[in-house]
Structures are given as C-alpha cells and as structure tokens.
Amino acid sequence: MGLQIIRPDTDFDFIGLRKWAFLLSGLFILVGVLSLLIQGGPKYGIDFAGGVIVQVKFDQSIDVKELRQALKEANLPGLVIQRFGDKKDNEYLLRTSAGKLSAEKIRIMVEEQLKKNLSGKNFDIQRLEMVGPKVGADLRARALEAMFYAVLLIAIYISGRFEQRWMVAAIMAGGLALGVYVLKLLAMPMSVLIIAAMLITLVLCWYLKLNYALGAVLALIHDVLITIGIFSLLNKEFDLTIVAALLTIIGYSLNDTIIVFDRIRENLRAKISSSLARTINVSINQTLSRTLLTSGTTLVVVVCLFLFGGGVIHDFAFALLVGIVVGTYSSIYVASPILLGFKESPAKN
Amino acid sequence: MQGSLRWRVILIIIVLILGMIYALPSVPGIESSGLTKILPDNKINLGLDLKGGIHLTLGVDVQKAIENSLAQMGQDIRSEAREENILVLRPRVLQEGKLQFLLLKKEQQKPLEDLLEQKFSHLKIESRESLGQGKVKYVLSLTPKYKEHLTRLTLDQAIKTIRNRIDQFGVAEPDIRRQEGNRIQVQLPGLDDPQRAIKIIGKTAHLEFKLVDDEADIQKALKGILPPGRELAFIYKKMPDGTMSKQPIVLRKEVVLTGEYITDANTAFDSYGRAYVSLSFNNRGARIFERVTGENVKKRLAIVLDGKVYSAPVIQEKISGGRASITGHFTTEEAHDLAIVLRAGSLPAPVHIMEERSVGPSLGQESIEKGVFSALIGGAVVLIFMIIYYGFAGVIADIALLFNILLIMAGLAGFGATLTLPGIAGIILTIGMAVDANVLIFERIREELRRGLSPRAAIDEGFGRATLTILDANVTTIIAAIILYQFGTGPIRGFAVTLTLGILASMFTAIFVSRAFFDLWLARRKAGTTLSI
Numbered sequence: 001m002g003l004q005i006i007r008p009d010t011d012f013d014f015i016g017l018r019k020w021a022f023l024l025s026g027l028f029i030l031v032g033v034l035s036l037l038i039q040g041g042p043k044y045g046i047d048f049a050g051g052v053i054v055q056v057k058f059d060q061s062i063d064v065k066e067l068r069q070a071l072k073e074a075n076l077p078g079l080v081i082q083r084f085g086d087k088k089d090n091e092y093l094l095r096t097s098a099g100k101l102s103a104e105k106i107r108i109m110v111e112e113q114l115k116k117n118l119s120g121k122n123f124d125i126q127r128l129e130m131v132g133p134k135v136g137a138d139l140r141a142r143a144l145e146a147m148f149y150a151v152l153l154i155a156i157y158i159s160g161r162f163e164q165r166w167m168v169a170a171i172m173a174g175g176l177a178l179g180v181y182v183l184k185l186l187a188m189p190m191s192v193l194i195i196a197a198m199l200i201t202l203v204l205c206w207y208l209k210l211n212y213a214l215g216a217v218l219a220l221i222h223d224v225l226i227t228i229g230i231f232s233l234l235n236k237e238f239d240l241t242i243v244a245a246l247l248t249i250i251g252y253s254l255n256d257t258i259i260v261f262d263r264i265r266e267n268l269r270a271k272i273s274s275s276l277a278r279t280i281n282v283s284i285n286q287t288l289s290r291t292l293l294t295s296g297t298t299l300v301v302v303v304c305l306f307l308f309g310g311g312v313i314h315d316f317a318f319a320l321l322v323g324i325v326v327g328t329y330s331s332i333y334v335a336s337p338i339l340l341g342f343k344e345s346p347a348k349n
Numbered sequence: 350m351q352g353s354l355r356w357r358v359i360l361i362i363i364v365l366i367l368g369m370i371y372a373l374p375s376v377p378g379i380e381s382s383g384l385t386k387i388l389p390d391n392k393i394n395l396g397l398d399l400k401g402g403i404h405l406t407l408g409v410d411v412q413k414a415i416e417n418s419l420a421q422m423g424q425d426i427r428s429e430a431r432e433e434n435i436l437v438l439r440p441r442v443l444q445e446g447k448l449q450f451l452l453l454k455k456e457q458q459k460p461l462e463d464l465l466e467q468k469f470s471h472l473k474i475e476s477r478e479s480l481g482q483g484k485v486k487y488v489l490s491l492t493p494k495y496k497e498h499l500t501r502l503t504l505d506q507a508i509k510t511i512r513n514r515i516d517q518f519g520v521a522e523p524d525i526r527r528q529e530g531n532r533i534q535v536q537l538p539g540l541d542d543p544q545r546a547i548k549i550i551g552k553t554a555h556l557e558f559k560l561v562d563d564e565a566d567i568q569k570a571l572k573g574i575l576p577p578g579r580e581l582a583f584i585y586k587k588m589p590d591g592t593m594s595k596q597p598i599v600l601r602k603e604v605v606l607t608g609e610y611i612t613d614a615n616t617a618f619d620s621y622g623r624a625y626v627s628l629s630f631n632n633r634g635a636r637i638f639e640r641v642t643g644e645n646v647k648k649r650l651a652i653v654l655d656g657k658v659y660s661a662p663v664i665q666e667k668i669s670g671g672r673a674s675i676t677g678h679f680t681t682e683e684a685h686d687l688a689i690v691l692r693a694g695s696l697p698a699p700v701h702i703m704e705e706r707s708v709g710p711s712l713g714q715e716s717i718e719k720g721v722f723s724a725l726i727g728g729a730v731v732l733i734f735m736i737i738y739y740g741f742a743g744v745i746a747d748i749a750l751l752f753n754i755l756l757i758m759a760g761l762a763g764f765g766a767t768l769t770l771p772g773i774a775g776i777i778l779t780i781g782m783a784v785d786a787n788v789l790i791f792e793r794i795r796e797e798l799r800r801g802l803s804p805r806a807a808i809d810e811g812f813g814r815a816t817l818t819i820l821d822a823n824v825t826t827i828i829a830a831i832i833l834y835q836f837g838t839g840p841i842r843g844f845a846v847t848l849t850l851g852i853l854a855s856m857f858t859a860i861f862v863s864r865a866f867f868d869l870w871l872a873r874r875k876a877g878t879t880l881s882i
C-alpha cells in the first residue's frame with residue numbers, strides 16, 4: 001500500500017473539541033458580521049455598484065502618487081487608484097464613479113492627461129468597464145436571486161437525500177415555496193427573501209426532524225458567512241465572480257459533508273457503538289483521510305490559480321481558497337457535531 | 350466479465366477518438382497541418398475577455414418612439430378631421446405618453462369619435478373634458494396591445510439598424526441580441542478602436558431638412574421668444590484649433606424631408622480636398638426635394654442631424670435628380686462614419702449605453718497564458734501527488750484525469766460553448782475535483798483491503814460503495830453550476846459550462862474508465878500479486 005497521511009487507526013476526539021470549534025466559528029462569524037455592519041454592508045465592485053474602471057499598463061515603473069498627480073487635472077469624480085497584479089507589471093486600476101461622463105469620454109480624458117503629464121512613459125489602456133446604475137442594480141438583484149435559488153434547491157435536495165425521505169422533502173419544498181410566495185406578495189426585497197428562505201429551511205428541518213439536512217444547511221451558512229466576513233475584513237470587493245465562487249463553495253463544501261454523513265449512517269446501521277457521539281467520532285476519523293485528500297487536491301489547484309492566475313481572477317481564487325478551507329473544517333467540526341444537538345438519536349428516525 | 354470488459358474498452362476507445370477529433374482543431378498550430386481537412390470545423394470559441402473586444406448593453410428609449418408615434422398620429426388626426434370639416438386644435442404629446450388635443454365645437458364630438466374609431470383604432474380615449482365656449486379637451490393613449498407591438502417593432506428595427514451599421518463598419522462575427530427590459534446586447538470581438546464603433550452604433554442619425562427663417566429676431570429667440578411654428582437651433586462648427594463653435598439659428602418647425610428617403614450615402618471631396626457626405630434620394634424623396642427647393646429659391650435649407658444643424662446652405666436653384674450633400678468641416682474618417690450611419694438608416698429611438706466592457710487583445714492573451722500556466726502547474730502537482738500516494742492506482746487516476754481534460758475541450762468545441770477566463774478557472778478547478786472521485790474510490794478499496802478482502806473483491810466493493818456517494822456529492826455542485834448558468838453573465842456562464850462539463854466528464858472517466866483499467870489489470874494479473882494502491 002502506498003503512502004498514508006492519516007493512519008487507519010487514527011482516533012482524534014473531534015466531538016470532544018466541538019465546544020471549542022463552535023466557539024471559534026461563532027467568533028469568526030461574529031467578527032465578520034460586525035465588520036459588515038461597521039462598513040455598512042459588503043463593499044461592492046463595479047458590477048454591483050456601477051461606475052467605471054480603467055486598467056492601465058505602463059512600460060516602466062511609476063508610483064500611485066505620480067499617477068494621481070498626472071490625472072489631477074482630469075478631475076475624475078471619486079477617483080481611486082490601485083496597483084493591479086504584480087509590482088513588476090506596472091499595472092494600475094483607476095476607478096471612478098462616472099457621473100455624467102460616458103466611458104469613452106473618460107478614456108479620452110485619461111489618455112490625454114497621461115500623455116501630457118507623463119511624457120516618456122508609454123502606456124496601454126488594457127481594459128475599460130462601465131456599468132450604469134441601472135445595470136448594476138439589475139446584476140445585484142440577479143446575484144441575490146441566484147443565491148436564493150441555490151439555497152432553495154440545495155436545501156430541498158439534501159433534505160431528501162440525507163434522510164431518504166423524499167415525501168418529507170416535497171413537504172419541505174412546498175412549505176418553502178409557500179413561505180417565499182407570501183413574502184414575494186408582500187414585495188419583500190430579495191435579501192429578506194434569502195434570509196427568510198434559510199430560516200424557513202432551518203425551522204422546517206427542525207420541525208420535520210431532518211437532522212442531517214439541518215446540519216448540512218447550517219454548515220453551508222457557516223461557510224458562506226465566514227467567507228463573506230473575511231472578504232469584508234480584508235476590504236475586498238464583491239462582484240459577479242465572487243458570487244460565482246460563493247455558489248461553487250456551497251456546492252463543493254457539501255461534498256465532504258455528504259461523505260461523513262454517509263459513513264455515520266452506515267456505522268449507525270452496523271451499530272458499532274451504543275453512543276451516538278462515539279459513532280459520529282469514529283465516522284469522522286474513518287473518513288478523515290479522504291476528506292483531507294479531496295479538499296487537498298482541489299486546494300492545490302486553487303492555490304495555483306491564486307498565485308499564477310493573474311489579477312483579473314485573483315479575488316475569485318481567493319474566495320474559493322477560503323471557502324474550501326472553511327468548508328473542510330465545517331464538515332468535520334460543524335456539520336456532524338450538530339447531529340448531537342438533538343435529544344433523540346437520529347437512529348430512531 | 351471478459352465479454353463485458355471488451356465492450357467497455359471499445360466504448361472507451363470510441364469516446365477517446367471522438368474526443369480527440371473534436372478537441373484537436375482547437376490545438377494551436379494544428380491549422381497549418383494537413384489534418385484540418387478531416388477534422389470538424391468547430392473550434393473552441395474564446396470569450397471577449399480572452400480574445401479582446403467590446404461588450405455593450407444598450408438601452409433603447411422606447412418611450413421616445415411611442416411619443417414620436419403619438420405626435421405623428423396627432424398630426425394625422427388633425428388633417429383627417431379637417432377633411433371632414435371637424436376642427437381639431439393643438440395636438441400635443443403629454444409627458445406620460447398621452448396625446449391631447451382640443452375639439453373646437455362640442456356638437457362635433459360624435460363625428461370625431463366615429464372618425465377616431467374608424468381610422469385610429471390604436472388609440473383609446475382616456476378622458477374628455479368640456480372647457481366652455483363649446484371646446485372639448487381630449488386625452489388619448491395607445492392601446493396596450495399596440496404599445497406592445499410598437500415596442501417590439503422599435504426594438505427589431507433598432508437591432509436591424511445596428512447590425513447593418515456594424516456590418517458596414519466591418520467587424521467579424523458580431524453578436525447582437527435582444528435582452529429583457531428593452532435592451533440590446535452587442536458583442537464585438539477583436540476591435541482596436543472601440544470609441545469609433547460606439548459612436549457609430551449609438552448615433553440615432555435622425556436626419557431632417559428644415560427651412561431657415563432668416564427674418565426672425567435671433568436675440569429675441571435666444572431669450573425664448575419665438576414666432577409660432579418656429580424653433581431655435583444651433584449650427585455646430587469645428588474650428589481649426591479643434592474647438593466647437595455654436596451659432597444660433599431659427600428654423601421652421603415643419604420637416605420638409607427626412608432621411609428615410611435616402612438610398613445611398615458616400616464620402617466625397619470638394620475641389621479643396623475637404624471631405625463631405627453626398628446623398629442620393631429615392632424617387633419620392635427626389636420629387637419632394639425638387640418641389641421644396643423650387644419653391645424656396647434664395648432661402649436657406651438647414652440639414653439637421655439628431656437635433657444639431659450641420660449646415661444651412663442657400664438654395665441657389667431648383668435641385669432635381671435627388672442628390673444632396675452635407676458639408677461641415679469633417680475629417681475623412683468622420684465623413685466616412687456619417688455616410689455609414691446614413692446608409693444603414695436611422696434608429697427608431699435614441700439608444701444609450703448602459704454597460705460597456707472593453708478588453709484589449711494583449712490583456713486577453715496574457716489572461717490565457719496565465720490561466721494555462723496555472724493549469725499546468727496545478728495539474729502537474731496533482732498528477733505527481735496521485736502517483737506518489739497511490740502508486741499504480743494513481744497512474745490510472747492520472748490517465749482518467751487527462752482523459753477528462755480532453756473531454757472538456759472536446760465538449761466545449763462540440764457544443765459551440767464559449768471559453769472565458771472564469772471558464773479556464775473552471776477547468777483548473779475541475780482538475781482538482783475530478784481526482785476526488787478516484788480518491789474516494791481508492792480510499793474505500795484500501796479500507797476493504799485492510800479488512801482482508803482480495804484485490805478483486807476490494808475493487809468491487811470500492812467502486813460499488815463509492816459510486817453512489819460520488820454521484821450525490823457531484824449533484825450539489827452541478828445544481829450550483831446550473832443556477833450560475835441561469836443567472837450569470839457571459840464570463841460566469843463560461844465558468845458554469847466548464848465546471849458542469851468537467852464534473853460530468855469526471856463521472857465517466859473516474860468511475861467508468863478507471864474501473865475498466867482495474868478490470869484489465871485483474872484479468873492479466875498473476876495469482877497472488879498485490880494491488881498497488
């Protein structure tokens with residue numbers, strides 16, 4: 001047999017550590033949510049907030065101060081200058097809130113000022129994006145809608161899948177659809193709908209005793225909240241690609257949870273121990289090597305993407321990176337221990 | 350077992366060959382070889398973020414088209430009514446898209462409403478209000494059905510016009526499509542002068558000829574005092590130093606001729622080498638032009654494009670033959686672009702740019718290189734790791750992974766999907782995820798071997814037990830990908846496509862293909878050999 005990272009007889013006491021894990025997760029979520037509250041919600045990129053970005057590449061080094069000085073006369077509203085990618089690339093991102101100027105006007109103004117004030121330095125406008133306020137609002141609504149449907153469909157899928165009770169899942173789907181329909185009639189904003197859909201899912205899971213589904217959904221919410229929180233703490237922007245990353249995390253972090261849960265059920269059937277806590281702990285240990293390996297291979301490629309993929313894809317890779325790490329942690333420390341939170345043993349279901 | 354194995358191997362070989370046939374045309378350098386004759390033409394489409402180009406979302410001001418149509422109907426109602434001796438006064442379009450006019454004599458209400466019903470069935474009467482002295486104020490609006498029809502017509506015509514203009518401008522493979530909310534999406538790949546393209550696409554190009562009223566008092570007009578039926582406009586001239594000058598002029602409101610009669614427009618040069626645009630009218634336009642110029646010799650005729658007066662030359666004599674020219678200190682390029690726009694026809698309503706994203710070709714190329722580089726590094730690490738960790742089984746997993754990547758490429762080309770930068774990220778992600786399935790199977794096999802099962806039984810158990818888990822685990826990722834496809838914009842869709850393709854392909858390669866390899870090994874192994882896993 002080849003290499004082994006985790007020996008077959010490994011027996012970490014994950015369940016024993018669960019209080020500490022919950023504390024740690026709670027702390028992370030709290031800090032993230034606080035950071036969001038202090039900053040007045042997530043920081044939107046131009047996809048969602050609207051505005052103009054111009055990506056300029058110079059043929060020699062130049063610093064932000066120099067660039068800002070050169071563009072002073074153009075008087076671009078709310079101009080923010082950021083270095084983009086590696087230092088040796090000499091690339092900058094200029095972001096402004098277009099106001100009444102058209103994107104092409106801004107292009108011409110930037111070109112004129114840079115030519116005039118930075119003679120001897122050649123540059124190339126590599127990318128120019130303008131998102132009008134209306135399109136920005138639309139994209140925001142669509143992103144929220146996507147998150148909403150993802151939560152909805154995955155909640156229904158896992159409630160059916162983990163419990164093998166598709167009738168109950170259908171009831172759950174009906175309940176969710178009804179709740180959301182009523183809220184839609186009340187013209188609630190999409191963000192309220194998402195939170196409501198999650199709460200309805202959690203309450204229904206609790207009420208219908210869908211313990212596994214509850215654990216999985218809580219783990220998902222945990223993963224997404226922590227990723228968003230870290231983005232907010234690092235002052236990174238949310239745009240469409242980040243939403244894509246979040247949805248991918250939702251889909252992918254369930255993989256590990258499914259593997260552990262399957263093993264827990266298998267062991268419950270085999271009655272390896274009379275204690276639920278013990279059964280869960282054994283199951284986590286038995287699947288530990290595959291949980292770490294599957295996440296590990298994915299993490300390796302995401303790290304490559306993060307390091308070498310270039311500026312445009314950098315934040316996307318970062319979101320995936322955080323999401324995969326947190327997702328792996330949560331399927332060990334969050335999703336399974338939650339099963340213990342029920343007084344009745346899930347085996348009796 | 351032996352028989353079924355043979356068929357499985359044959360199926361795998363067929364898929365492999367098909368995969369190669371579809372993936373090969375997209376390999377750089379293959380074009381120059383002789384292979385192209387036997388390979389399909391479908392190459393992987395690169396998205397704008399990789400190829401460079403511009404993406405525009407245009408908002409069509411349909412309301413304006415509705416107002417124009419109402420204004421026209423107002424004029425028509427007045428003249429139709431006059432023919433039946435009904436006096437209708439001051440038709441005007443109200444802001445909320447309604448038409449208002451006055452009926453002078455109350456007793457003519459019945460004949461007027463009969464006329465409206467007969468000839469203007471697209472209008473419905475919203476209110477009538479007696480104003481005293483026998484006057485009645487009518488407010489009309491378009492029927493919802495006609496409004497819808499008009500909206501569709503406006504958008505269709507706008508798309509047609511824009512397509513015409515782009516074709517004449519000469520962009521290969523433009524993509525123009527209608528979107529929800531009266532929007533048009535335009536994608537122009539590989540363009541090096543986005544400003545010019547945007548100018549050409551966005552110009553309404555509503556051309557009108559109007560007579561100039563030289564007797565009117567310009568000073569008064571500038572203060573807003575105008576004789577009835579007159580309007581204030583400005584002649585825009587480009588000065589030699591590049592600045593624009595603005596000169597007031599009073600025009601008669603009545604439009605004598607519009608651009609809809611134009612059959613051709615071309616750039617031409619006068620004897621000083623200055624560029625201008627020469628126009629030809631169709632027969633009807635030529636007749637109108639002849640009559641108007643004949644009746645107004647020595648008067649000035651203003652050429653108005655999108656509300657701006659380009660020039661207002663004096664009519665020297667009656668002009669027959671249906672030719673006119675627009676001068677206005679153009680550069681050759683400007684004259685050329687104006688000719689394109691006039692030839693392609695005017696937009697039925699103004700459009701404005703709601704979203705614009707342009708990527709230069711160099712950035713796209715850089716993105717591809719960086720994407721491919723990270724895929725190579727990530728892929729290499731994963732391949733090596735699998736061999737070190739699982740030995741012989743790792744080699745099988747690696748073959749399955751390479752097969753998987755081939756199938757993604759073939760799928761992209763075969764389905765005509767578009768590869769975007771997030772799409773490349775999706776492929777890279779798939780490299781990491783595709784081996785997950787093999788990891789799950791191998792770990793299970795190891796577990797079964799530890800329990801003392803024979804290699805054959807352990808492989809059976811491993812594949813049997815892990816397959817369902819793998820299917821389940823992948824379903825959730827596919828759900829996420831489908832939702833992304835549904836709600837995402839172009840680049841994100843590319844990500845959803847490669848992710849889905851990769852996962853689907855991995856079910857085939859990691860489960861079916863690698864199982865066949867194990868069975869081949871089992872069939873050939875000497876009794877007692879242990880499995881390297």
